Amino acid sequence: MKSKLPCLVVFISIIVPLIAGADGRAKAADAEKKNAETVTVSGVFEAVAVSEIRHDTDHLKSFVISKIVPHGTMIRKGQNVVWFESEDLDRQLRKAEVDLRLSRLTLDDDEFAFEQFQEIQRLDREAAERSKKKAQQDHDNFVREDRDRQVKAAEFNLKSSTASLANATEELRQLEQMYKEDDLTEESEEIVLKRARQSVESAEYRLEGTRILSLRTLSQTIPQSDVQHAATLTRSGLTYRKAIRDLSSSRVRREIEMARKRKQFEDEEIHVREMQHERKQIALKAPHDGIVFHGPLQRGKLGDKESSLEPGSKVTNEQTIATISEVGRLHVRVELSEDKLRTVTVGAKCAVKPKAFPDVVFTATVKSVSRVPFAGTKYDCVVTFRHRNDVAIVPTMTCDVEFAAAVNSENGDRQERDTENE
Secondary structure (H helix, E strand, O other), rough: OHHHHHHHHHHHHHHHHHHHHHHHHHHHHHHHHHHOOOOEEEEEEEEEEEEOOOOOOOOEEEEEEEEEEEOEEEEOOOEEEEEEEEEEHHHHHHHHHHHHHHHHHHHHHHHHHHHHHHHHHHHHHHHHHHHHHHHHHHHHHHHHHHHHHHHHHHHHHHHHHHHHHHHHHHHHHHHHHHHHHOOOHHHHHHHHHHHHHHHHHHHHHHHHHHHHHHHHHHHHHHHHHHHHHHHHHHHHHHHHHHHHHHHHHHHHHHHHHHHHHHHHHHHHHHHHHHHHHHHHHEEEOOOOOOEEEEEEOOOOOOOOOOOOOOOOOOOOOOOOOOOEEEEOOOEEEEOHHHHHHOOOOOEEEEEEOHHHHHOOOOEEEEEEEEEOOEOOOEEEEEEEEOOOOOOOOOOOOEOOOOOOOOOOOHHHHHHHHHHHHH
């Protein structure tokens, strides 16, 4: 017995440390496996209903705050959130209203001038039509009557001159014969004969001139008149078409110009009405119940820098002055990296642990995961949970969100075999 006891002690002293070491390694492996089975990301509590308070005006661009509800104030729907000073706004509005009255007078003058322009256009069109009609009538009169009358006049003048010469010659011949038979004195005979001879000479001269003019009329004047009347008619047609085109172009141009002026005045009138409406927004109200945060929230978070808004601060029409976040209905906004997308999927279950209340755990569900990153390699994720009224969580508080990680079965089997071998 004495010989076996030392051996037993030695055996126990050897085997116990081995068993203890194996147990420690198993516990460490279990802890490592448990950690590997969960994915933890940070999140922020965000209100489901969020409204940004801004002027969002089109014409009034700058405002001065006269009063603003303190940051963190609980507010009811319809209550004023921010008030603005009105002196600068009133000055801008008065100037716009005066400009509108002046524009009204200018437009009235333009409308009167346009009416006169239309009446003058009517008179000019009628004058162009009369000129065209007269040219057509002159051409038709020449072709139908005047040309033939000119030919007949030339022939008649030549015939008349010839007859006049014959008459004068016959009268001279009869006088000469009569004076031979009568007993008149030579002085009387000479006077009468002299006059008769002058008449014959004049008739000969007129006949020669008439013959020249008649030939010239028939060979030159009438053909030239034919060409001239045809050219005049063609030119009058061109002049008429140009006048009508110019009148039409001028009318269309003035109509477009007047339409532009009317539209410009209408826009200016709308501008003033909108300014008057914007002026009425001297105070902005809360669209729903909630808590007031000065400035914008970025993905449910407040900026790192404290808001400097206070009475006297200047803001623009596009600036977010405050954000109203509903308190009752919340969800969690999470930013995911690409390596988390395999684990965090729509419908996945998770646990939400508020950092302000470490003993509280909410059972939650992934509502949405963005398909594309919103910045860099960051993806948006929304997690919904049932809010408990006994936990005073407000928007912008943070939390940890734990997801069950996807387990690689091959690696798990290998780890189990390694543990068994040990």
